Amino acid sequence: MSKHTKARIIEAAENLFAEQGYGQTSMREITARANVNLASVNYHFGSKKNLIQAVLKRYFDVMMPQIDEALEVLVPSVGRRGVDQVLQSLMAPLINLNAVRPNGTEMFVQLLGKGYTESQGHLRTFIMSSYGATVHKLLAMLRTALPAVPADELFWRLHFAIGSFVFSMASSQALKDIAKADYQQDIDIADVIAHLVPFVAQGISGECYQIED
Amino acid sequence: MSKHTKARIIEAAENLFAEQGYGQTSMREITARANVNLASVNYHFGSKKNLIQAVLKRYFDVMMPQIDEALEVLVPSVGRRGVDQVLQSLMAPLINLNAVRPNGTEMFVQLLGKGYTESQGHLRTFIMSSYGATVHKLLAMLRTALPAVPADELFWRLHFAIGSFVFSMASSQALKDIAKADYQQDIDIADVIAHLVPFVAQGISGECYQIED
């Protein structure tokens, strides 16, 4: 039985994660739906955390080349405008994940948020080792847009930006619920991202305003 | 044996969390060090997640009144400067947590980061129900500083800001390691916060720069 145990696990896991979230999905559920032995996950992926990485990889492998391509043709302006351009070039590839599967973008960002905060930095290592070239291309673009910002300061700002993003994604369901309850707004992931980009761009761009004293 | 089982659990948990983190600390370790039965945690706190909340409460109860007091005397300017003032008034109470116990600030923010992302929004509910008045005072100050920003837009920006903060705190150890390895900088929590405040203030303050086109 089972030609492609690995693939069936990923498919089952992805569906279950999408339905009920990462933390709420047990490995027994996954292996039961995939019709494989419980220990198969450990054998093929090493752990549940690695499984989430494998699920994410399918999305990264679609998104990252698109980002790479978008950055390739980009010649950013200097300043906030340039930062906006760089961030905007990430948006289309991200939204395009809806083509991978229904609600793909939302699923991806939710898994990313959970995985990032729950996996003690393993996801960061994975991203850098697998897509480091694209990440560095992105960094170079930001440096072009912000020649006045020192490298270490840019390092800080980038991590803060990633924090805004990951946190928003991980708690996007809560954000949607609150927006509906408190502001009568029905929003989706694209809305969240649309609000997020200016915020992050503003923070990264830094001193366009001098504090007088 | 044991007059104050609850207090002993909190003390043991706090020390162990500080030593080795939340996720790496088992309830069996906690109850062993506290010399209480394993099930005591469940009886007194309901779950491990609730225990982290109880530990955090001790810090919130010190910090929140200080914040409240600082906000009471504050008359913020309008614009980025005002936002800076509001955020600055949060910093001293936060750093003061080092007086609660050695390394108190770091421990608090780490637990806050972990707890926030791992507890499915329960921490947010807890904060709002226990310290809602102070939070709303903070919000009112920000609205004073940013009269042009609509309430729903401010809502978004605040959540993004919280995201930067919580994420940075949750991964502050990783940030410190990276800063040391890549930029030969020894940093502590106060440094992280010092870098974070301008970033967040910038993002919250929004359009001080018009995108031309």
Add this chain to the structure above:
DNA sequence: GTCTATACATGGATAGAC
């Protein structure tokens, strides 16, 4: 009201079958 003993399902790991 507190606390204990104990049971249970979970994520993780491994030795060995095939």
Add this chain to the structure above:
DNA sequence: GTCTATCCATGTATAGAC
């Protein structure tokens, strides 16, 4: 090279002792 049976430590729950 795959997969299974099985073991371990964990968080959680509960029945009942005191």
